Amino acid sequence: MSNLKGKVALVTGGTGGIGAAICLKLAESGAKIATNYRNEEKAKAWQAEAKKAGHDIAVYQADVSDFDACQTLVDQVEKDLGPIDILVNNAGITKDGMFKKMSKDKWDAVMSINLDGLFNITKPLVEGMTDRGWGRIINISSINGQKGQLGQTNYAASKAGMHGFTMALAQEVARKGVTVNTVSPGYISTEMVMAVSEEIRNSIIANIPVNRLGTSEEIAALVDFLASEEAGFATGADFSMNGGQHMM
Ligand code: NDP
Secondary structure, three states: OOOOOOOEEEEEOOOOHHHHHHHHHHHHOOOEEEEEEOOHHHHHHHHHHHHHOOOOEEEEEOOOOOHHHHHHHHHHHHHHHOOOOEEEEOOOOOOOOOHHHOOHHHHHHHHHHHHHHHHHHHHHHHHHHHHHOOEEEEEEOOHHHHHOOOOOHHHHHHHHHHHHHHHHHHHHHHHHOEEEEEEEEOOEOOHHHHOOOHHHHHHHHHOOOOOOOEOHHHHHHHHHHHOOHHHOOOOOOEEEEOOOOOOO
């Protein structure tokens, strides 16, 4: 566990799956946590559950694909909790389809959330981090952004694009105490993956050398390290955690 006492973290899309595990882990490490959501009912239920487990997580409705909403979100979080020290860009969607059937709507939906969202939420807060001389930005990409995946031209392009963003921004802010890194999970046992049939799940697992799916908690532990003081020499890097499924 890292020591994040006194730090404020914003985790986008933190009310389910990997994002929820990241929120809880960073909270255990002592950070004050804010997250945003689109689905209010799910977010409020999750917030109540986190509260029962002893964590006060601030939740805000804001769509990362909306530039103005992201500015308002950052202003509100900073007013409520203080300047944001740690940003985890986790919100993301898939809209799969083979390229010949890939509609413009599916392409645009994935780009506007996975890639424009990265710009929209990072833009209003990065200058505060550089002015204060400390910050951690962690972008949750995917194994499929590294290796491609049929049926995911939109998703793979957006996730590969995230790492381009990471490497470029890392160079711009390195001297100001701000690190920017990518985390690329392989197949993680979130609701989305557990919802596929056992047969398909077993065929996925057969391609993973460690012979199992990853857990959200394993990804959260890596994010927790990258958010720490001790990770200050890591920047512009892409950290894979995929059970050996794709070795670079
Ligand atoms: P989930 O679908 O469980 O969670 C995605 C989260 O993003 C939800 O909380 C959702 O909130 C939020 N979100 C989606 N669109 C928006 C939006 N426009 N604005 C704000 N929030 C939004 O996914 P996972 O936990 O599985 O995935 C988390 C991240 O990890 C994603 O970026 C995904 O691409 C990546 N990833 C996941 C892998 C896996 O195996 N699960 C593997 C590799 C990468 P709401 O429900 O309120 O819409």
